[in-house]
Amino acid sequence: MPKTVIELEDIAKQYRLGVVGTGTLSHDLNRWWARFRGKEDPTKKISASNELSKVDTKFVWALKDINLEVSEGTVLGIVGKNGAGKSTMLKLLSRVTGPTTGEIRVRGRIASLLEVGTGFHPELTGRENIFLNGAILGMTRKEIDRKFDEIVEFSGVKKYIGTPVKRYSSGMYVRLAFAVAAHLESEILIVDEVLAVGDAEFQKRAIGKMKDVSTSGRTVLFVSHNLTAVEQLCNKAVLMQNGTITMDGQVGDILEAYRKSSLEIGEVKPYGTNQVEFISYSINDLNGNEIKEIKLGDSFKVLANIKFNEDVESTDLSLDVRNDSNEFISHVTNMDDQFFIAENKRGEQKTIEITLKNFSLAPGIYYISLWLGNMYGTFNYLENCLRLSVKQGEAFIQRNYPFDKRSRAVLQSSWEQKSD
Amino acid sequence: MNNQSTENISGEDWTMVIRPKRHLLELDLKEIWRYRDLIYLFVKRDFVAKYKQTVLGPLWFIIQPLLTTLMFTVVFGKIAGIPTEGLPNILFYLSGIVGWNYFATCLNETSATFITNASIFGKVYFPRLTLPVSIVVSSLITFVIQFVFLIAFIIFYAFRGVSIQIGPEVLLVPVLVIMMAGLGLGFGIIISSMTTKYRDLLHLVKFGVQLWMYATPIIYPLSEIPEKYKPYVIANPMTPVIETFKTAMLGVGEVNYMHLLYSLGFTVGILAIGIIVFNKVEKNFMDTV
Incomplete structure (x- = not known):
């Protein structure tokens, strides 16, 4: 019997969210001074207006009972x-x-x-x-x-x-x-x-x-x-x-x-500063009905309702597609269509409609992640928050047997015979 | 939070046991010795990388203190007319600057240890103390070059007839150098440990060290300080070090062994506190940086 070389016993690791990285001396001094005068924690007050404050003192267990x-x-x-x-x-x-x-x-x-x-x-x-x-x-x-x-x-x-x-x-x-x-x-x-x-x-x-x-x-x-x-x-x-x-x-x-x-959508952990956030998101067909499944070659829409928690000059929105092994397949952004989400006021909500045309990735399960942010950072990122099942159908390819599983994408072809 | 470290594992031959909290004094200095090759390679890296693709190369080691000395000579010697104990201004300033530079480099560079190396520290373990130690060693090389340069200047002036009496204190120079390094390292790693939480300190250090220089007899002799204020200047642990250094090299200054002993005690104290704090912080600092 080979001997044990590594043994982990009841290992747990806790991270403190929110506090990380905000540690400047002035913050702490402010906090002490406020406590000294018996007033409310000023740094707490500032952040109380946005979502992050809820995380401010929250502890997260990155590992438990290992x-x-x-x-x-x-x-x-x-x-x-x-x-x-x-x-x-x-x-x-x-x-x-x-x-x-x-x-x-x-x-x-x-x-x-x-x-x-x-x-x-x-x-x-x-x-x-x-x-x-x-x-x-x-x-x-x-x-x-x-x-x-x-x-x-x-x-x-x-x-x-x-x-x-x-x-x-x-x-x-x-x-x-x-x-x-x-x-x-x-x-x-x-x-x-x-x-x-x-x-x-x-x-x-x-x-x-x-x-x-x-x-x-x-x-x-x-x-x-x-x-x-x-x-x-x-x-x-x-x-x-x-x-x-x-x-x-x-x-x-x-x-x-x-x-x-990995076929199920687990709990989506949002990430980012939350200056802008996703309120709701869904996959819809061209008539606006919410769907979970499409056929190869179909076009569909991703609807994202976003809310501005602050005045934000402009934000970019992008959409990542991954397959069921979590491999990155494609990336789509508003810049692809020279579309801008600009002049946004605090409290405003906008619905953005992204149409993906003639879906041509191999039949299978795909996950879509949504991202809001600009060149300086991420406002809100939801990884693999939408799941899409793609069936073979007849719209794009008409063979009557299942598509080869090794394929990643589908090339549309047309055939004819040349007469000599 | 945990009290399971009492479990008896002595019967088994584990080579390493990782526990949540280390005892405050649980220092593994032997481990640093095992990693001495790494220290050597860090020193080599710093030395090589610093002057690659520069035209003048290691000549910069000499240019920097020389220009500072010339500037001090013009500003403090000629314009302000601060006396330099009858010695040529250049000699007086240069000796102070060479000593001070070593201390200041040690302090400045070690104080950024955690911040500048966060990316390496986040990926691989090695005793973190090897980095500040390697900085002290590579700065020592710079110091030695500058020191030789200083001696050349002293000889040059001696030939020109300036009477320079090198005192028996010259035997103390190695101790003084160790004290400069110890003070710089001690303060540096304390600040470095605190910068993991308070970034502000990093900005403070740069000009703090500059101000500190003016509180140390570099551009003025200790003897020019009115008796009333002397205790304050001497409370600065660098004062006896620099003053003794000048006496050793140039034969002018006030050497008081009680003051020097105070500095030595201060050095040992700050170094001990530094190592303990650093040791405590290094374990989990990746979670806060």
């Missing part, structure tokens, strides 16, 4: 939607931040890879950056010396190793960074989404390298939205939902459960 044991040699996939607590868990394990309660016990050295190229300095050469980055990730100079040639070989930037990395193409940069990380010698490796970078060729190599690592008996914790990669690499998995681990077991079962759970 109990987990990982035994040696396991390649554990951690899956779950955005905001399920995966990244927070990795942050705790890699000691970027501490838990609120509970205890984590670890056997062996942990190297964490929450990002490739952490600490790379653009002015330094490739060689210098290998040493710097390696040391930041916990290697000693001796270890790096020993692995240096291997790292350079793997990265494929041998010719440019004496050039400052600011002259590298982004592909070279990522390859070099990953090469350093891939040659870490720790017993436990924590990896977060880093495979999402680089071209297909590089991703293939990265996955190959990860496989080598995992077969060498080391323990790997791997977070990814790329379910294929999880399937290929991991021999165990856990499913996280709303800050807790809801399932723990074989990769196949977990992925199936995850796919199923």
Whole structure:
């Protein structure tokens, strides 16, 4: 029986919303002065007019009741939607931040890879950056010396190793960074989404390298939205939902459960400053009836009712489309049609109608996210707040058997025979 | 919030146990030693990156104090006519500036540790104290270059017949340098820890250090201060350090070992407080930055 190398016991992590980032000395002094005079907290009063004040002192549990044991040699996939607590868990394990309660016990050295190229300095050469980055990730100079040639070989930037990395193409940069990380010698490796970078060729190599690592008996914790990669690499998995681990077991079962759970619209957590917010939103057909399902090639409308909680010169509205693996498919914004939402007064409400014409993505389930904001920030963001089911129908393609599942989009075609 | 750390785990061979709260004095200085390669590489990075693509390169180490000295000579020496204990203005100012610069750089740069490195700190763990320590070391290199430059100036003036009596205090110079570094680092990491919550401090530090310089005998000798105000000037822990430094290098100034001892005590105190506060903040600062 392999021994346990990581043990999490009753781990919980609490974040304080609203207070974060607003900490300036003047605010606190104001607050003390007000309390001293027995008056109401002035900072509270200011924000009482908008929604945020409700969040002002609210605590959010990013993780709750996490109990987990990982035994040696396991390649554990951690899956779950955005905001399920995966990244927070990795942050705790890699000691970027501490838990609120509970205890984590670890056997062996942990190297964490929450990002490739952490600490790379653009002015330094490739060689210098290998040493710097390696040391930041916990290697000693001796270890790096020993692995240096291997790292350079793997990265494929041998010719440019004496050039400052600011002259590298982004592909070279990522390859070099990953090469350093891939040659870490720790017993436990924590990896977060880093495979999402680089071209297909590089991703293939990265996955190959990860496989080598995992077969060498080391323990790997791997977070990814790329379910294929999880399937290929991991021999165990856990499913996280709303800050807790809801399932723990074989990769196949977990992925199936995850796919199923992602079909429902969960609780949408709004994000942003709330200067402008969505009041209601729906998907409608061209006659204005609310719908949940369309046929391939149909046009439909997204209606969004927005409210201005402040005078806002102008705001942009955009709409993201993701598929059921939460992969980003498309982005639509008001600027695409040179449409402006300008001169908005506080308290005003507007209804914006977005018509999406001849929907031509492959039949399946899609999620729509709505965003309000401008170049300086986000007013209101609702991730995956609408769900749309697309059926094959006959309007666009007329084959009488189901559309190929591997396809992402549908090209409309017309056929004829030329007479010679 | 938690009292489960009492659980007995001594029977098991865990290499690391992460708990919500560290004991106030639970410092892992050994860990910093293990990461000494990282400190070395940070120092190298700072040094290399600072002067890449500059024409004059490391010459800037010398130009900066030289220009400051010339400016002081014109403004305070010639126009204001503040006496410099009978020494050439340039020597008097330069020695003060070289000493002060080291302290000021340490303080200024370490005070921004958490803010400027938030992106690295958010992604990977290494003992956070390695960064301020590396700043102190890389500033030390700058100091040494400037110090050699100062000695060259002293020799130059000595040849021209200015009588300079180097006192036995010269043996204290290493201690003085450590005190400059310790004071700068101590104040720097305290401020750095507080900037995670109060950004305002960052603005305050820059000109605070500038004002502090005028409260330290850099452009004027301590002997020119009226007796009535002297205790206030001496309460400034940098005063005995700079004054002793000047005496060591130039042979002028008032050395009082009681005052120096006070400074030393102050340095140790502020450094200890700094390390404790920094150690406490580093664990969860990512949640507030």
